[in-house]
Amino acid sequence: xxxxxxxSFDQVEKKYEKETVLKTIxxxxxxxxxxxxxxxxxCGKSTILNLIAGFASPSSGTVSILGKDTRDTPPNKRKINxxxxxxxxxxxxxxxDNVAFGLKMKKMNKEKIKSKVTETLKLVRLExxxxxxxxxxxxxxxxxxxxxxxxxxxxxxxxxxxPLSALDLKLRTEMQYELRDLQQRLGITFLxxxxxxxxxxAMSDExxxxxxxxxxxxxxxxxxxxxPINRYVADFIGESNIVRxxxxxxxxxxxxxxxxxxxxxxMQPDEQVDVVIRPEDLVLTEAEAGDIQIFVQTQLFRGxxxxxxxxxxxxxxxxxxxxxxxxxxxxxxxxxxxxDIHIMRINETEEAFDERIEQFATAAYEKTSKGGAGxxx
Amino acid sequence: xxxxxxxxxxYLVLVFILLxxxxxxxxxxxxxxxxxxxQFSGFTLNHYSALAEDARLLIIALDTVRIAxxxxxxxxxxxTAGAIGIYYTRQRRAQxxxxxxxxxxxxxxxVIIGASxxxxxxxxxxxxxxxxxxxxxxxxxxxxxxxxxxxxxxDMNANMITAARDLGASPIQxxxxxxxxxxxxxxxAGYFMAFTFxxxxxxxxxxxxxxxxxxxxxxxxxxxxxxVSLEINAxxxxxxxxxVSLVSGYYFIQQQQRNRKKLSQLDPTVHxxxxxx
Numbered sequence: 001x002x003x004x005x006x007x008s009f010d011q012v013e014k015k016y017e018k019e020t021v022l023k024t025i026x027x028x029x030x031x032x033x034x035x036x037x038x039x040x041x042x043c044g045k046s047t048i049l050n051l052i053a054g055f056a057s058p059s060s061g062t063v064s065i066l067g068k069d070t071r072d073t074p075p076n077k078r079k080i081n082x083x084x085x086x087x088x089x090x091x092x093x094x095x096x097d098n099v100a101f102g103l104k105m106k107k108m109n110k111e112k113i114k115s116k117v118t119e120t121l122k123l124v125r126l127e128x129x130x131x132x133x134x135x136x137x138x139x140x141x142x143x144x145x146x147x148x149x150x151x152x153x154x155x156x157x158x159x160x161x162x163p164l165s166a167l168d169l170k171l172r173t174e175m176q177y178e179l180r181d182l183q184q185r186l187g188i189t190f191l192x193x194x195x196x197x198x199x200x201x202a203m204s205d206e207x208x209x210x211x212x213x214x215x216x217x218x219x220x221x222x223x224x225x226x227x228p229i230n231r232y233v234a235d236f237i238g239e240s241n242i243v244r245x246x247x248x249x250x251x252x253x254x255x256x257x258x259x260x261x262x263x264x265x266x267m268q269p270d271e272q273v274d275v276v277i278r279p280e281d282l283v284l285t286e287a288e289a290g291d292i293q294i295f296v297q298t299q300l301f302r303g304x305x306x307x308x309x310x311x312x313x314x315x316x317x318x319x320x321x322x323x324x325x326x327x328x329x330x331x332x333x334x335x336x337x338x339x340d341i342h343i344m345r346i347n348e349t350e351e352a353f354d355e356r357i358e359q360f361a362t363a364a365y366e367k368t369s370k371g372g373a374g375x376x377x
Numbered sequence: 378x379x380x381x382x383x384x385x386x387x388y389l390v391l392v393f394i395l396l397x398x399x400x401x402x403x404x405x406x407x408x409x410x411x412x413x414x415x416q417f418s419g420f421t422l423n424h425y426s427a428l429a430e431d432a433r434l435l436i437i438a439l440d441t442v443r444i445a446x447x448x449x450x451x452x453x454x455x456x457t458a459g460a461i462g463i464y465y466t467r468q469r470r471a472q473x474x475x476x477x478x479x480x481x482x483x484x485x486x487x488v489i490i491g492a493s494x495x496x497x498x499x500x501x502x503x504x505x506x507x508x509x510x511x512x513x514x515x516x517x518x519x520x521x522x523x524x525x526x527x528x529x530x531x532d533m534n535a536n537m538i539t540a541a542r543d544l545g546a547s548p549i550q551x552x553x554x555x556x557x558x559x560x561x562x563x564x565x566a567g568y569f570m571a572f573t574f575x576x577x578x579x580x581x582x583x584x585x586x587x588x589x590x591x592x593x594x595x596x597x598x599x600x601x602x603x604x605v606s607l608e609i610n611a612x613x614x615x616x617x618x619x620x621v622s623l624v625s626g627y628y629f630i631q632q633q634q635r636n637r638k639k640l641s642q643l644d645p646t647v648h649x650x651x652x653x654x
Contacts, residue, residue: 053543075542082543088536092558101554102544153544 004031006157006189007052012061014047021047023213024061029157029191034183036192036200039210045193049159054078066156081150082159087142089134095145096130102153120152123182140171160192164199176202197237201225209233217350229353230344234276243316245275253343256292256314264343265360274344279321281340290333294318296326400617407610424611431608434596440507441576441592448514449571456522457564461556464530483520487580490517495584505587513585514575521574522567529563
């Protein structure tokens, strides 16, 4: 199966005066997938969008669209459209004319423009709003106009620059579903930029986690969440407990003063590692029954669950998400399964990481899941 | 507190009386039957009919309007282009220098500008007359237009330009379908400012009108020097009325726009639609 590659970055570097914003980035975007660039502000996400849209050119390396080097292609000649963070709608035009803008620039005939705009407005559920002024639209509606304005041009790739950040929580969740649905129905490649990990996890086929001008890890939401490559990714995506540990041998790790069975391997014996356990994977029990014991310090009610913070005897901090209540000052036990433990080598490259995970985690996963099935019988 | 406010009102009224009395005095005597402003002997419209028959003055009035319309138009085109140029100047320093050069022209005394134009025209051997006045008016109107248009450009969401290019607009299409419509209010304001400045101007015009050509302000000045004729009063009255009607017209247009905006804000369906996407 050969997937069509829409955009390809090859060793791309971008410098603004003396500051290097992107450091040798390479990646491919395949047709019809939903990609997310995830990272804190200032990590170079928007620069990548600018390079693709043509508002900036790389200092070195090549950006190619559909296999062609884009060095000399101006933005208006690229079949790529953007949904901007502040929407950047034209306030002097009404909804219809805003959406029709791109088609008018291409000098398409009026009949065709009308049918296409009507169709696209229907797609974003804004039929009947054609003659509205932009000033009369709510935030969510402006968002839809901006999406329609970009989609009506039938781009090969749609760039979305933090488009949901100005909406309130409820609307934002709703738009997440809708964007995902739109993308799947139209089959257009989306490149979504955000600093919100929940958005990234909910919508993407693939997430690229960025840090200081580099792509740190690329993978499906599940992979990035369950197998973060390092402390940074683990911390950035979701809540996590990260403690220092030591690899005793393959499938055995020692932390918090004990040795536990785990599903990772491939390290040197006695290698120092970071151990990640997600707060929702920790189960609260009686102190004696727990794999480790913690002393509860604070407890917050979060609605869906309680967020319990505590410390073990070795001085590590632990965060637990539990539907069961505890109370500050109590000593409780925590249990977890071997596959909940994720081991990260310090300063491992993405290639080495992927290879190791391929080799060990899948083999171990098959072993444990078989074991689990046996127990159920 | 109340006492203070009362004094403030009295002061304000006094200032306005002081400012408007000479004008009303002048208007009043334009209806005087006697030929002087010494005493009022009876009501007449003679001065107005004399004005209507004064062919020279009518031609001058038309020339003045012609100069004002033309110079404002050309200055608006050049000034708008200049403002866009300043807006697009990347370097902050160069931008500031350009803006300062523009502002210096705006605040420097008319007499100096007029004298320097006279010098320039005689130096290059340019015939003084309609075109010299037109050129001078265009020149001093450009900075005004720049100053009216530039804030509109800066208020404009710069991402709109990016968005337009993203949607396939060529640089010229960006200019005509995004930038110009967004700054139209500024361009119109600039045009009207340039128009009134041109009609108003005496000092610069005085230097660059040759023997055969005059504008109203220059003509009124030279006639007033020769001795008071109430025809001038009549002419000034008409000019004053034109100014008043322009101001009130502008006021009503503004009022209407404001009402329209309020109506759209009061639209009861807006809230409902904001809640149900």
